[in-house]
Amino acid sequence: MARQNINDLLAFLVVARERSFTRAAAQLDVSQSALSHTIRALEERLGLRLLTRTTRSVAPTEAGERLLRTVAPKLAEIDAELSALTELRDKPAGTIRITAAEHSATTILWPALSKLLPRYPDIKVEVNIDYGFTDIVAERYDAGVRLGEQVAKDMIAVRIGPDFRMVVVGTPSYFAVHPKPAKPQDLTAHRCINIRLPTYGGIYAWEFEKRGRALRVRVEGQLVFNNMALRMNAVLAGLGLAYLPEDQVQPHLADGRLVRVLTDWCPPFSGYHLYYPSRRQVAPAFAVLVDALRYRGCTTALDE
Template identity: 55%
Template sequence: MQRTELNDLMAFEAIARERSFTRAAARLGMSASALSHAMRGLEARLGVRLLARTTRSVSPTEAGEHLLRSLTPALAEIENGLTSLADWREMPSGTVRLTTFSYAAETILRPKLPAFLLANPNVNVEIDVNDALTDIVEAGFDAGIRFNETVPKDMIAVKVGPDLRTAVVGTPDYFKRHPIPETPDDLRRHVCINYRLRTSGGLLPWEFESGRRDINVRPSGQLITNDGPLVAAAVRAGAGLGYMMEHEVADDVAAGRLVQALTDYCPVFPGCRLYHSSRRQMPPALRALVDALRHTEA
């Protein structure tokens, strides 16, 4: 295929998409008359009419629609190939827009992002911290970070955090006043600190497993809040039991400041994943960020 014919095919695709010689010419940076001349030449060489023209509009003919269906993915592959050449640059550049939630911002981005920015001065990162689930494609984000269970199935997911486990904890003083629960059902007789979800407004269920059976408990207590640090403060003060991440209370448990209960009922579950659309070529800047955040087992 000659270079001029490839250019003419790209021009045809632009006209068919824009349904206008004027808009397609502006998109391609050429005059409408030159574009019209190129299309007449292409149709003459192919021996078939590709565009139906009127004084007010232009649209692909049936033959043009047939060509467009095969031409569009081929041109997309060419564009992706040209974009991927940026991987050969020494320094990734561009902007990465990322959506995440407060837990991941605290535990994953805060420890690793500053070093990434210093190592990649040509990469700009915009981060939206929002506990509500976001459609990254519709909202124009390059990627998101969420717990694995909430990542859409059609996305490519990369592990950026360790597997996690929840823990039910209380102070030794609390357990002097209340017996240690032996089953999740015993929590109904305890004072529990509850967390209200910012997304749905409902209370976070306390989730457990017994064999293959899932157990959800919604215990009651004096305090309900949507602020994690306030939950932790109330638990550490002995005001009630807390349902928290095990790694967040590990030091307190090891030092005897908190006592862990119901360990046999608290399962390990997959942690955070960075995810992005499988339908897009990964830009070099996003690839660099993924590599920087990728979780490796110690």
């Protein structure tokens, strides 16, 4: 329906309800002559008389009464829906889709969501575990989680976790029969538990750095996983060395079940960041989530 018809229908409804051009014109903030012209134009387009006019009163005709009964509720429903949408603009509600890797989802997203969602029952969150560098715009995600150094320059990045460190670990029983590696290149002589990540096109090469010198070592072993929990199980079973996040192995280091090696080749680097398109209009629900995730410790140049 043309926009003009909608406006004319709204004018008719006010006149029909008020039974007066004078009161209707005041309510619509138009002149009586302009309102009268609008109603006549509507009647001409429909080929029907909608109002009976006398010098003292205005009343809907049979066609006008029918239009009043059928159209008024529909326009009221539209108005109610528009009002509801306005409320959503100010009320934290709606679904937020996030893509993240397993470690960040477990250690950062879940602790925050478990506290946030009970306070905001109208917010829904979908977390998709994905090790690839997903195009969040193309895949219609609201945000993604990556390490700071991996966030594209055209994204807004909000730091949501502390500095991050990967470590190489093995069991005391493994090192009882295998010498500890003194440098990353020594890993080629060890049984290592490999990681398959789509981001890196297959088997991930373990990354090291010392005094500005970076190394990537491709290791060999009997096992390949794309899951952190299984890599942890394998290293605890003494089936080889594993390359895992420091926070995940810390309890096992503390109780002596695992031993750490190549410590000086594993410096910390920028932690997890929530990122999203810079052109994104931030909804109240998303703003609440960002605030709940925001890391309150030290920040980096990437931080919003």
